[in-house]
Amino acid sequence: MRPRRFAALGPLTGRIRVPGDKSISHRSIMLGALAVGETTVTGLLEGEDVLSTAAAMRAMGATIERDAGGTWRVHGVGVGGLLQPQAALDMGNSGTSTRLLMGLVASHPITATFIGDASLSKRPMGRVIDPLSQIGASFTAAPGGRLPLTLQGVQPAIPISYRLPVASAQVKSAVLLAGLNTAGITTVIEPVPTRDHSERMLRGFGAHLDVDVEADGTRIIRLTGEAELKPQSIEVPGDPSSAAFFAVAALIVPGSDLVIENVGLNPTRAALFDVLRLMGGSIEELNRRDVGGEPVADLRVRASVLTGIEVDPAVVPSMVDEFPILFVAAALAQGRTVTRGLEELRVKESDRIAVMRAALEQAGARVTETEDGLIIDGTGGEPLRGANNASVATHLDHRIAMSMAVAGLASHGGVEVDDTRPIATSFPVFESLLATATGTAA
C-alpha cells in the first residue's frame, strides 16, 4: 500500500497535457499486432493496463518496442497468426485487456490462460464467455465465470450475430475481434451505443466494417472476416477519462483557470463535459481539430459555482468511467444531484457506487445510495469537512483513488487515500501533473 494525504493546494492554473487515451492505446497495440508490417504509435498511454496488453501480444508472437523518442513500433503476425503463449497471460488490473484479448484468442487455434489481480479476479467474464462459446471456443473458469480462466480457441470459428445484453464496448469489441479471423460476416447488434473506437480503428486498419443505425438508435455492426489488416501510423489523442479529474478539480478549487490540452472528445466518450456544463461549469473548447480520426480540443476550465442536476441515464455509456469524479463535483455543488442507471458501475475495478458512497461520506459529503446510482446533496461550494484521520479505501481502483484525491483538494481537513499505486494503471503521471497545475512541483 502507498497511502497519501491530499489537501488543499491552491488553484490549478497554466497548461497541462494528459497522456493518451487508454481505450485507443489498447486497440493500437492489438490491431498493430495483427497487421503485417510496422505500425507506429505516438502518444501511447504507458500505463500498466496498456503494458499488460503489450506483454500479452508479445507472448503471442508480435514484436513491440518503444524507441528513445517515445514512438512505439509494432510488427504484427497477421490475422490468424497468433502463437500459443507459453505461460499464463497476466492481465493485471485491466478488464479491457482481458475481454478484448479473449476475443482475439477465441478464433485462433491456441489455448491461453488469463490471470489478474484481486480486483480483476472478481469481475464477470461470463459476458464474453457467452458469445465466444457460440463461435465455438471453450472455457474453464473460476466459479461465476471469473479469472483464472483458460480459453481454448477454435479454427474455423463460426460467424455469429450477437445482440449485446449489456451496454459494453468491451463485449462488442471482443466479438468483433473474434470475427477478424472468422470466415463470413460477424454481426453485433448494439441497442445502446457505446464507445466506437474499435469500429473506427478496424476500418482504419483496412477491415471491411459497416454500421447501420435503426430508427430507435440500435446500431448493427457487420464485420467481414478473414480480414487483412494494413499497418498504420497512429497518433493517440489525450484521454478524456484522465482529463476529467483535472476538469473537476479546476471547477471546484476557487481561483482555478486551467487549460487541458489535446483532449479526445469522441461523442461516445465526452458526456461528462456536457453534464458539467449543464451544472454551470465553465468549460470552453479551444482549437477544435482532428487527431488520428478522433475529434480533439484544448479545454479551458475555470472555477465555477455548480448546481446539482438529474443526470439523464441515456448518457451513462458515454461517461461510464467518469461517475466517480462526477460524484465529487456533485458533492461540492449547490442542491441535489441524482444519478440513475449506473448498475454497470458495480462490476468495474470496484463497486464504484458503494465505494464512492462510503468514501464521500467519510469526507463529509451527504450521499444516499440507491440500487443503480447515488443521490448527493452538495455543500453549495463550501469545502468538504475532510476525512479526518481515517484513510479512504480505494479497493485497487485507480478512479476511486484519483476522485478522492480531487475531493481532498476541496476539503478543510484533507483526504488520505489508502493506496495510490493503482493510479499507474491508467494515469501514471497524475500526481506530477497535479503538482505542476498547482505550482507545488519540487
Ligand SMILES: O=C(O)C1=C[C@@H](OP(=O)(O)O)[C@@H](O)[C@H](O)C1
Ligand atoms: O472498451 C473499452 O476500452 C472500455 C470500455 C468500458 O468498459 P465496459 O465495456 O465494460 O463498459 C470502460 O469502462 C473501460 O474503461 C474501457
Ligand SMILES: C=C(OP(=O)(O)O)C(=O)O
Ligand atoms: C473500467 C475501467 O477499465 P477496465 O475495464 O479496462 O479495467 C476503467 O478504466 O475505469
